[in-house]
Amino acid sequence: MKRLLSLALIAVLLPTATFAFCGGWNTPVAPGFDGSSWGEKWPVLAVILTAVALFSTFVVRRVALMRDLPEEV
Amino acid sequence: MSQVLAQAKRFFRFEGVPLQVVLITALISYILQINAIVGGEPLYLIAFYTLLPWIPLAMFEGIWKVKNYSMIAVLGLFTVLQIGHFAEHVIQVIQINMLNGTVACPPPIDTIENAGRAIEMGLRAMGSEPSYYSVERIAKAGADGMPLLDSNGEMLVGPAACAIFGQLDLEVVHLVWELLGYFGTGMVLLFFPRNKWLFIALLALSWHALEHLTITYFYYFDQEPIWPGFQQLWATVPVSGNSYMAVPAGQVETLLNFYQAGGKFGLMANNGLFEQLTGFDGMPGRPELHMGYNLAITIPTIIGFAVELRKLRSKYLEQSFKELSIDEVTRLSQKVEDVSFNKGQLVLKEGDPATHCYLIKEGKVDIVIDHGGPNEKKVAELRDGALLGEMGLLDGKPRSATAVAVGHVSCLKIDAVTFADLMDPTKGEFRSEATMQQVMRIAEMRKLGTA
Numbered sequence: 001m002k003r004l005l006s007l008a009l010i011a012v013l014l015p016t017a018t019f020a021f022c023g024g025w026n027t028p029v030a031p032g033f034d035g036s037s038w039g040e041k042w043p044v045l046a047v048i049l050t051a052v053a054l055f056s057t058f059v060v061r062r063v064a065l066m067r068d069l070p071e072e073v
Numbered sequence: 074m075s076q077v078l079a080q081a082k083r084f085f086r087f088e089g090v091p092l093q094v095v096l097i098t099a100l101i102s103y104i105l106q107i108n109a110i111v112g113g114e115p116l117y118l119i120a121f122y123t124l125l126p127w128i129p130l131a132m133f134e135g136i137w138k139v140k141n142y143s144m145i146a147v148l149g150l151f152t153v154l155q156i157g158h159f160a161e162h163v164i165q166v167i168q169i170n171m172l173n174g175t176v177a178c179p180p181p182i183d184t185i186e187n188a189g190r191a192i193e194m195g196l197r198a199m200g201s202e203p204s205y206y207s208v209e210r211i212a213k214a215g216a217d218g219m220p221l222l223d224s225n226g227e228m229l230v231g232p233a234a235c236a237i238f239g240q241l242d243l244e245v246v247h248l249v250w251e252l253l254g255y256f257g258t259g260m261v262l263l264f265f266p267r268n269k270w271l272f273i274a275l276l277a278l279s280w281h282a283l284e285h286l287t288i289t290y291f292y293y294f295d296q297e298p299i300w301p302g303f304q305q306l307w308a309t310v311p312v313s314g315n316s317y318m319a320v321p322a323g324q325v326e327t328l329l330n331f332y333q334a335g336g337k338f339g340l341m342a343n344n345g346l347f348e349q350l351t352g353f354d355g356m357p358g359r360p361e362l363h364m365g366y367n368l369a370i371t372i373p374t375i376i377g378f379a380v381e382l383r384k385l386r387s388k389y390l391e392q393s394f395k396e397l398s399i400d401e402v403t404r405l406s407q408k409v410e411d412v413s414f415n416k417g418q419l420v421l422k423e424g425d426p427a428t429h430c431y432l433i434k435e436g437k438v439d440i441v442i443d444h445g446g447p448n449e450k451k452v453a454e455l456r457d458g459a460l461l462g463e464m465g466l467l468d469g470k471p472r473s474a475t476a477v478a479v480g481h482v483s484c485l486k487i488d489a490v491t492f493a494d495l496m497d498p499t500k501g502e503f504r505s506e507a508t509m510q511q512v513m514r515i516a517e518m519r520k521l522g523t524a
Binding site for chain 1: 255256259262263266267272275276279282283286287290291295300301302329331333334335338344346349350352376379
């Protein structure tokens with residue numbers, strides 16, 4: 001079962017991943033929009049990163065705790 | 074594998090909705106679809122009208138499944154929604170890379186302004202009214218904002234590359250869908266803490282959430298116009314029926330905000346944060362990247378669901394037969410049948426042979442002696458979670474009373490063979506001494522008239 005699922009996963013992933021990286025929506029950025037434009041936005045990025053990290057960590061910790069409980073029969 | 078397929082077949086068939094309702098809905102859906110095709114409606118409206126009658130049915134069935142299968146059904150619903158979302162991304166990438174599509178999402182609409190430009194360009198009859206339909210096809214624009222022409226001087230036309238439901242290709246829709254998956258998977262994981270596949274899906278969803286929260290923040294909250302740029306103008310032209318095409322009609326100079334200037338590419342896509350900071354130029358475009366994200370989310374979600382699907386079991390049986398293992402309740406769930414009765418309908422009839430019993434899922438049943446006769450007497454009232462008709466199976470005698478539905482009653486029908494198996498702790502599939510004793514206790518109490 002697990003082997004079949006893994007094969008199915010690889011069969012779907014490989015061509016799709018190749019396909020995903022061969023195209024491109026090459027719309028240019030506005031002149032003057034560069035790394036520093038993003039750099040100015042670091043407080044927003046930091047808040048978003050922290051919020052996502054906190055929620056994911058919360059779930060992972062809860063799940064880890066529950067994994068330690070005896071397995072259901 | 075065959076077990077997963079059998080359980081998937083069970084999960085994806087209509088169980089809570091009667092077959093007649095499904096057939097009527099299919100007929101209405103078919104009529105609406107044919108009507109839309111004959112009426113020359115664009116693809117997105119054909120798809121919309123086809124799906125419309127199924128929405129209430131799917132909601133009703135979804136609620137039924139959640140009530141009957143609990144969190145596995147919630148995971149199943151997330152999986153179905155995620156597959157639909159991924160399919161939209163795949164269609165968009167095919168439209169861009171294989172069908173010469175143009176990303177202008179949501180697609181331009183046949184408004185007064187766009188229709189007027191088409192009239193000015195001589196592409197549309199004077200006095201032609203705007204339809205307010207979204208265009209289905211777009212002619213590619215050159216750097217000057219005018220149509221790109223091929224070697225024969227023809228415009229390069231392809232689909233509006235916004236998948237099927239392009240009108241929903243809005244930042245807020247992407248964000249809401251993503252957050253539903255993110256928080257939903259987080260919640261579902263608490264119920265299936267040993268499912269590693271859902272854990273992988275959560276990690277992929279976490280990264281995807283970063284992308285969409287960033288992009289949506291800039292779209293809605295960072296409006297200061299700073300960068301000089303251009304806005305593409307479109308002229309809309311009728312093609313056939315209610316299908317319209319957008320033709321590039323030049324550009325106007327304008328000031329762009331952060332999102333328009335480059336924020337829309339997000340963190341990792343071509344021209345996004347990563348490329349801007351590192352100078353690297355080789356990341357996939359946003360549509361391809363986000364299809365990749367969704368692939369990384371959808372595949373583990375499907376596998377995670379398949380793993381849990383093997384344990385698809387009735388919540389009602391699990392509550393009533395607490396002594397059975399999960400595996401046994403799962404197998405028992407495959408042997409019972411869902412049945413329902415309307416108010417006043419006879420569930421069991423006095424004197425009939427005992428061939429099965431019921432577990433009441435929801436509703437109330439009156440147990441009556443000499444029903445409809447001169448000595449009619451109500452001897453008991455059974456509610457949710459009670460066994461009904463098991464006494465006849467235990468003593469092998471005909472039904473000793475009539476059971477009448479008080480309002481709508483839904484039950485699980487257990488046949489005599491399965492019941493006998495449940496009652497025998499020494500052989501068969503379900504060997505539980507405790508279950509046998511529990512059922513015997515209920516039957517004894519009922520004989521004494523105290524149940």
